[in-house]
Amino acid sequence: MSNEIHPLASVAKGARLGKGNVIGPFAVIEEDVVLGDNNRLHGHAMLRNGTRLGEGNVVHPFAVLGGEPQDLGFKGFDSQVVVGDRNTFRESVTVHRSTQQDGITRIGNDCFLMANVHIGHDCILADHVVVAPSSGLGGFVEVEERAFISGGVMVHQFCHIGRNAMIGGNAKVIKDALPFYITDGTPARVRGVNLIGLRRSGFSADEIRDIRRAYRILLRSGLSLREALACLRENESPWVAHLCEFISRSRRSFHRVARERDRQSREGNSE
Secondary structure (H helix, E strand, C coil): CEEEEECCCCCCCCEEEECEEEEECCECCCCCECCCCCCEEECCCCCCEEECCCCCCCCCCCCCEEECCCCCCCCCCCCEECCCCCCCECCCEECCCCCCCCCEECCCCCCCEEECCCCCCCCCEEECCCCCCCEEEECCCCCCCCECCCCCEEECCEEEEEECECCCCEEEEECCCCCCCCEEECCCEEEECCHHHHHHHCCCCCHHHHHHHHHHHHHHHCCCHHHHHHHCCCCCHHHHHHHHHHCCCCCCCCCCCCCCHHHHHHHHHEE
């Protein structure tokens, strides 16, 4: 199957295209771009140098993939944005390539990035990640699979968002966000277990029970972190083991539950 390229599109001679792609009017594909099969670029979409797309992706108007990183130390290095399959990039999404020589900003499979989302340089998004409108990820952020980032969220550089986490709208994320739990607020705090997200992902009742018990031990028991982790490691659940591993690899510490003085302050401000 040949590609369908609108006569008003701009496709550089050096770009490599697979089959079955649909390129709309005023879309731009630069020289160092590799496009797989059956992708759709709507009018005014742009793929900058260093972009690699897999199959079945949809790029909406004014989305820009592969733009230069917003980093004052960037020296024009050769780097890439590598995108998997079946992702959707809605209007005005920006995904910036790595700021490092031969580095990669990576998007997995089946992700949905809604309008005006920004993915900074050197980020890694796993599969089935959803990012709602007007959210931004700083450089070197890692997002595990099936995480949901609500609208208006700002994530500080180098943060790590765990799998099946939900980040509430307009949250300010400056530390790692634990997997399986809801993190929300400014400053962000863990609010509870992401029950709806876990059920939608097919977690069983027993698996959710183990994750809820881990929440109470880790965040509500009053145990020290070392004591809580020792207790959690007695559980045979692979998901609890993943939670422990996530914490042990944390470089920025992680968001926890609100302290009593935080709650009192919020109540006082609302009076």
